[in-house]
Amino acid sequence: MNFSVIIYVIGAVLRVEGALMLLPGAVGLIYGEREAWSFFAVGAAAFLAGAVMCLGRGKRGELFAKEGFVSVALSWLFISLFGCVPFVINRDIPRFIDAFFETVSGFTTTGSSILRDVEALSHASLFWRSFTHWIGGMGVLVFLLMLLPFVGGAGLHLLRAESPGPQVGKAVPKLRQNAFVLYVIYTAMTVAEIAILVCGKMPLFDAVTAAFGTAGTGGFAVRNTSIASYSPFCQYTITVFMILFGMNFNAYYFILMRRVRQAARIEELRWYLGVIAAAVLAIFINTRHIFATAEQAFRSAFFHVGSVITTTGFAIRDYNDYPQFSKVILLLLMFIGACAGSTGGGIKVSRVVVMVKSAFAELLRVVHPRIVKKVRLDGKAIEHETLRSINTFLISYIAIFIVSLLIVSVDDFGMMTNFSAVAATINNIGPGFDLVGPAGNYASFSDLSKLTFCFDMLAGRLEVIPMLVLLNPVTWSRAIRLHRRSRQGK
Amino acid sequence: MNIIIIGAGKTGATLAEDLCGEGHNVTVLDTDQERLSQIGDEYDVLCMVGDGLNNADLSEAGIEDADVFIAVTGSDEQNLLSCLFAGKNPRCATIARVRNPMFLKENAFIRDRIGLSMIINPEYAAASEIARLLRFPSAIEINTFAKGRLEQLTFRIPEGSVLDGKNLTYVRTKIEKNLLVCSVERGGEFFIPSGHFELRTGDKVSIVIEPRVAQRFFRHIGIDTHKVPTAMIVGGGMMTHYLAEQLLNHGVGVKIIESDRARCEELSEKFPSAIVINGDATDKKLLLEEGVKETGAFVAISGIDEENILLSLFVKEVSGAKTVTKVNRIAFDSVIAKLDLDSVVYPRSITAEYILQFVRAKQNAVGSNVENLYKLIEDKVEALEFKIREDAPLIGVPLSEMKLKDNVLICGISRARRIIIPGGGDTIRAGDSVIVVTSHKHLNDVSDILA
Numbered sequence: 001m002n003f004s005v006i007i008y009v010i011g012a013v014l015r016v017e018g019a020l021m022l023l024p025g026a027v028g029l030i031y032g033e034r035e036a037w038s039f040f041a042v043g044a045a046a047f048l049a050g051a052v053m054c055l056g057r058g059k060r061g062e063l064f065a066k067e068g069f070v071s072v073a074l075s076w077l078f079i080s081l082f083g084c085v086p087f088v089i090n091r092d093i094p095r096f097i098d099a100f101f102e103t104v105s106g107f108t109t110t111g112s113s114i115l116r117d118v119e120a121l122s123h124a125s126l127f128w129r130s131f132t133h134w135i136g137g138m139g140v141l142v143f144l145l146m147l148l149p150f151v152g153g154a155g156l157h158l159l160r161a162e163s164p165g166p167q168v169g170k171a172v173p174k175l176r177q178n179a180f181v182l183y184v185i186y187t188a189m190t191v192a193e194i195a196i197l198v199c200g201k202m203p204l205f206d207a208v209t210a211a212f213g214t215a216g217t218g219g220f221a222v223r224n225t226s227i228a229s230y231s232p233f234c235q236y237t238i239t240v241f242m243i244l245f246g247m248n249f250n251a252y253y254f255i256l257m258r259r260v261r262q263a264a265r266i267e268e269l270r271w272y273l274g275v276i277a278a279a280v281l282a283i284f285i286n287t288r289h290i291f292a293t294a295e296q297a298f299r300s301a302f303f304h305v306g307s308v309i310t311t312t313g314f315a316i317r318d319y320n321d322y323p324q325f326s327k328v329i330l331l332l333l334m335f336i337g338a339c340a341g342s343t344g345g346g347i348k349v350s351r352v353v354v355m356v357k358s359a360f361a362e363l364l365r366v367v368h369p370r371i372v373k374k375v376r377l378d379g380k381a382i383e384h385e386t387l388r389s390i391n392t393f394l395i396s397y398i399a400i401f402i403v404s405l406l407i408v409s410v411d412d413f414g415m416m417t418n419f420s421a422v423a424a425t426i427n428n429i430g431p432g433f434d435l436v437g438p439a440g441n442y443a444s445f446s447d448l449s450k451l452t453f454c455f456d457m458l459a460g461r462l463e464v465i466p467m468l469v470l471l472n473p474v475t476w477s478r479a480i481r482l483h484r485r486s487r488q489g490k
Numbered sequence: 491m492n493i494i495i496i497g498a499g500k501t502g503a504t505l506a507e508d509l510c511g512e513g514h515n516v517t518v519l520d521t522d523q524e525r526l527s528q529i530g531d532e533y534d535v536l537c538m539v540g541d542g543l544n545n546a547d548l549s550e551a552g553i554e555d556a557d558v559f560i561a562v563t564g565s566d567e568q569n570l571l572s573c574l575f576a577g578k579n580p581r582c583a584t585i586a587r588v589r590n591p592m593f594l595k596e597n598a599f600i601r602d603r604i605g606l607s608m609i610i611n612p613e614y615a616a617a618s619e620i621a622r623l624l625r626f627p628s629a630i631e632i633n634t635f636a637k638g639r640l641e642q643l644t645f646r647i648p649e650g651s652v653l654d655g656k657n658l659t660y661v662r663t664k665i666e667k668n669l670l671v672c673s674v675e676r677g678g679e680f681f682i683p684s685g686h687f688e689l690r691t692g693d694k695v696s697i698v699i700e701p702r703v704a705q706r707f708f709r710h711i712g713i714d715t716h717k718v719p720t721a722m723i724v725g726g727g728m729m730t731h732y733l734a735e736q737l738l739n740h741g742v743g744v745k746i747i748e749s750d751r752a753r754c755e756e757l758s759e760k761f762p763s764a765i766v767i768n769g770d771a772t773d774k775k776l777l778l779e780e781g782v783k784e785t786g787a788f789v790a791i792s793g794i795d796e797e798n799i800l801l802s803l804f805v806k807e808v809s810g811a812k813t814v815t816k817v818n819r820i821a822f823d824s825v826i827a828k829l830d831l832d833s834v835v836y837p838r839s840i841t842a843e844y845i846l847q848f849v850r851a852k853q854n855a856v857g858s859n860v861e862n863l864y865k866l867i868e869d870k871v872e873a874l875e876f877k878i879r880e881d882a883p884l885i886g887v888p889l890s891e892m893k894l895k896d897n898v899l900i901c902g903i904s905r906a907r908r909i910i911i912p913g914g915g916d917t918i919r920a921g922d923s924v925i926v927v928t929s930h931k932h933l934n935d936v937s938d939i940l941a
Contacts, residue, residue: 364765369779370768370769370776371766372754372755372757372766372767373766374755374758376759381758
């Protein structure tokens with residue numbers, strides 16, 4: 001294990017975070033809040049810590065897949081640790097565990113909250129809460145890749161470890177340019193959404209934070225009622241943007257390059273939109289009787305399907321009163337998640353599609369024992385390696401899910417609460433059902449459960465593997481052995 | 491004419507034989523001395539050891555005086571490149587064999603850029619022929635003329651058919667007037683029949699007919715005209731690739747059996763709707779497990795002739811499937827013809843047919859051009875399509891007044907958008923395409939049919 005390079009990467013990430021904390025500080029100044037200083041102070045501390053960690057720059061050395069996974073996992077842990085300190089210092093969220101939960105939830109674009117009264121928070125804290133979504137959505141390290149010149153495959157290892165999806169590839173030959181293109185698209189779409197929301201007569205502060213929440217598919221809102229108090233126009237706008245941010249960003253790149261056909265050929269997109277359409281229709285029919293008008297029923301179905309499948313987690317009403325059928329559909333959508341290469345979480349549409357297809361291929365093998373059947377996506381055969389990694393992902397995912405469910409059930413809440421809480425955190429959605437529904441929050445869980453949720457959120461955002469690499473003794477064994485040997489030598 | 495052939499493989503040898511038989515000066519160039527000497531011993535051609543990509547070797551083979559240059563080595567790229575070099579002599583027509591499916595869509599572009607006269611793809615041609623056969627499984631052979639607007643169909647008269655015991659005049663007046671019987675094979679003998687000829691059950695009859703009329707006619711004489719619902723293909727080579735593509739496009743279910751795992755994966759990737767089985771087709775249990783008894787057609791096109799023939803014979807025994815068998819070695823065709831195989835496809839002779847038709851067309855600059863050429867009934871009969879030019883001698887003469895050679899039959903005229911199945915009163919005009927069936931070989935010009 002090459003520690004110096006890992007420390008260097010973490011240091012660089014912290015410096016970026018320190019710089020980004022100036023923004024909530026500035027917002028605090030605008031509103032004349034004294035909470036602003038907590039952000040300036042912590043930002044300076046993070047920047048200094050990062051600068052110190054980057055001192056050993058000379059012996060940076062090689063970065064391989066293992067170091068890539070470890071540094072990504074540790075970076076996310078560190079930015080969450082630093083990110084939660086302002087909340088504690090400025091007494092907006094006095095308990096450290098709660099603040100940490102809230103920050104992890106922010107960076108992982110989950111949107112689960114332990115706050116009972118969001119509106120009591122200072123503007124600076126609210127802004128920072130939403131801004132963490134925006135930072136976490138496209139990824140801190142992808143941002144870093146844009147700034148730092150990594151040699152050779154080093155950058156790709158970081159990109160692979162951080163970006164969601166079974167096959168992480170580049171759209172352009174140069175990694176740096178790739179990261180740049182992603183952030184340009186990301187920023188442009190965010191700005192577009194802010195502009196449309198402001199046109200829809202939403203206050204600027206609300207528009208900015210809502211856009212951050214949408215862009216990162218996070219789900220923190222600045223009102224206790226989430227998005228419910230805004231106009232239908234704003235709600236439709238947010239729905240559409242949620243769905244747009246849940247799409248594979250390669251599609252936007254292709255469209256930008258005037259290769260619209262190539263974008264239309266992405267099979268995952270068609271499945272994604274198909275699933276959305278089917279779910280909206282089913283829920284609309286199933287819940288029509290609850291609402292006064294068809295438009296309200298449709299808006300609610302459209303909004304919540306978009307919110308849940310993209311793993312955003314905004315709400316325009318407490319959907320706990322939905323019929324069971326609709327609730328189960330939403331629960332299933334939580335697991336499917338958004339497209340690979342988007343800012344959303346969950347298992348990802350492409351993985352689900354590949355798994356369903358390979359299940360059919362296996363069924364065919366029963367009829368024709370010696371059949372050769374390649375599973376295809378986008379008209380190309382899926383490599384065996386990819387299939388294997390999808391299987392590994394799924395099994396680790398289920399294992400983490402089960403263990404988490406077991407730990408959380410110690411708190412003795414109802415099954416729907418526990419199950420949906422774990423599902424909502426590991427899939428980075430935010431609200432679940434019953435106690436953790438849109439109107440509820442995660443405050444009543446024990447600290448152990450909250451830490452479990454934090455782990456689930458990080459595991460979900462980084463797609464399980466980096467967190468497991470971090471926990472696997474094999475990763476560290478050689479480093480420990482080397483350490484021991486050097487001590488014996490002395 | 492002076493013809494240079496690059497590549498002394500099986501196709502090269504067949505071409506050398508055919509072209510030499512037509513009286514051309516043939517030079518064969520190859521890097522393999524042994525294969526060359528085999529050809530040199532057998533046929534009256536000049537053999538030279540050399541590389542088709544080497545300019546010095548090409549000069550030595552006489553590229554400056556060559557009229558036709560044919561590249562049929564095993565590699566597509568080498569064929570194309572040596573044709574490019576042969577293009578240094580602008581009077582020389584170049585023909586390249588290109589088999590890779592990748593190049594198929596770019597054929598026109600390649601031909602244009604390299605300045606080729608013709609690209610031949612025997613696998614594709616053979617696959618198209620098999621696909622035609624499977625769309626109309628009752629036919630033993632199908633050839634197309636006049637850009638597909640006229641077909642020559644060979645079929646066996648089934649038992650209890652209305653055709654049994656009827657003469658040809660009766661067939662044309664009472665059953666279907668838009669059809670012409672051009673050859674009949676009975677017990678190893680063949681005839682180019684006249685109006686009094688009587689058909690019998692078991693005759694192998696070859697007719698010229700329009701595709702849309704064919705449906706009606708065959709239904710009338712009690713022959714099934716439905717395309718096969720499913721096809722089982724043995725062997726996963728290039729031909730299978732082309733065949734699977736065409737069959738799937740026509741909604742025929744395809745099952746491919748291939749023993750090479752990597753090739754199976756390629757095919758499965760290319761054709762997701764086909765069922766690709768990795769196994770040895772000579773394993774009887776495997777064939778039965780994969781439902782050889784229920785399949786509509788069985789196509790044996792693996793690389794081994796013996797295997798193909800044996801499998802087709804086996805399938806004929808256990809099921810009623812239409813069988814198509816690929817045979818590479820032409821030498822034993824008389825034996826194979828005696829076996830109870832439905833359709834036999836010789837890819838090599840398809841290549842030779844294409845090149846012969848080209849060479850003959852190039853040979854006579856005046857009068858008419860050979861547009862199409864097919865060899866029928868073990869090469870004893872040729873069917874040719876001529877394009878009539880303005881100065882051809884038989885323009886305007888009614889067919890009944892033409893003095894034709896024996897065993898020559900004009901069986902179809904394609905004029906503008908119309909197809910004429912000719913009677914005695916019809917005349918030939920400039921611009922027509924005329925289809926002639928004859929047992930005379932080496933017809934170059936339509937005027938050669940006159941006595």
